Amino acid sequence: MTLLRARQLTKRFGGHAAVDRLDLSIEAGEIRCLIGPNGAGKSTALALLAGSLSPSAGAIYFDGSEISNVAAHDRAKRGISIKFQLPSVFPELSVRQNLKIALSRRYLGSELDDRIDETLDLVELSDQRGKLARVLSHGQKQWLEFGLAISLKPRLLLLDEPTAGMTPEETERTGELVLRLNRSGVTVVAVEHDMQFVRQIARTVSVLHLGTVFSEGRLNDVLANEDVKKIYFGEAPRHG
């Protein structure tokens, strides 16, 4: 079953099309990585899917319904959650308060406390619960951001460079967490540069170039593609 579909999705900034007639189809239960060189439109595409940006043209369908003009907060309520590229945690609140604000939409009282503890445990921040989010290390902020994103129990989790700034060990643990989430039924779309991470989590990758899908398939097949190799070095043929 197709959970998410983008049809001819376009985002222009002035005369520049950051995302240009993008067609993308994600099956329920899938882990899809979007890869491509810098400026390919990956993060913009993710922001369009999450509703942080509104499209200039084209349409987005989630679970059969068009959501192109649905506000970001309503998309979140429908089950789309995003982890941003730069951590967007609540800096002046403690780690626990960050999670409380995210989880209090669904839980109350002692159940809320339980869920906060479970999430802290899951993202390995139990020892940091009283610290202000702004004093956390970059990697810890990334994990807290992860905690915020998964607190909504999303059906579709959008990850924008989830391992940026993480150590190899943290990256591997993030991969394990993503796989565990996926096994529980969460569909994942991740923008990522770290091929080790991509190899760990994804069966299918989409290569974006000039704002549209350039190539799609298994990671090894895609990376073996001579045209894909060229776009990483800026030699690919331009779309008409």
Add this chain to the structure above:
Amino acid sequence: MRSVLRLLEGDQTIGRGLPFWGLMSLLFAGALAFGVTAGSFAVENCSYFLVWVFMALGLAFMWGLGGTMSFGQTAFFGIGGYCYAILSTNWGVESGLTMAAALLSLAAVALSAAVLGYFVFFGGINGVLVSITTLAVTLGLETFLSQTAGPKWAIGRAELGGFNGISSMPPLTVPWHGDNVEITGRSLYFGLIIFVAITYLALRILANSKVGDAMVAVRESPLRAEALGYDVKAILFVGFVVGSVLAGLSGLLYAGWGQYISPDTMGLSAAALPIIWVAVSGKDLTATMVGTVVLLGLSQALAIYGSQYALVSLALILVVSIMGCPKGVFETLLRRIDSIGGPGDQNSKPVRKSSLDRSEVLL
């Protein structure tokens, strides 16, 4: 009911546990005792201080909690005061009509705040532009009302009076056994004390509820708040209307207290005052409530005893206070007391291991 009362304490308010509530009870009892024992001038003077507390609490709510710094508090103060003055002048005091005038004035404030808030927040204005827009509205209203001198500027029997404003409207009254009892002097003071306490407690509950969580989320990161499913514009709008209605409440109580309202209550200096009270006190509700009364008392004492140096002395005290305690004098003080008192907040509690498997719970 118990779950509501539990919200009196929480992450969004300072103060928890017996020591804090004991201190607040003492403060409340002391204020009541003052009303019984002090002279009538001192009591009326304190009523004047209390009148402004609602406006300051409203600003602490929308600014401290939601991050919206509004210069419009005095505009809504003026709307509340003028509406009460016009309605009560026309209707008189019979059959509790002053109370009806007060309620209608609040409704007018809520409506005007909703209209302004709608265009501001749903029109995409945010950050410092909200402050500039609300300041423009305040000054525009002051300018307009200042030129309403003469008989042509009258609504029924109420002449708007230009710079002089409206005076001699009736005070608040309540019908009692066929008579109308004026709420002035000590009765006004006791009424205000109880009303301030109720407003303070209600705001604490609101701040620690889901509404408060949403406002804090929007203040800290609108992008993340939206991604968590919070409707940022609607939340900013609600905070603005609640804060503005409290400013309007101050306005109508001021008109009822002094039976006078004029455009200078909406001038630039007047618009800056609530911001100074909240900034110097700290944006917490308790700090603002206590700090506003203390700062008003200090300002008045300096005006009486400080001759021509009063304003300079006050400015100096405010600057030193803000430099010494950037988070507010009273908030800093309260946090110190809180760290000695309460049972400790949940930020530092030991990790409880749930019987449920963590992946089972979350995934």
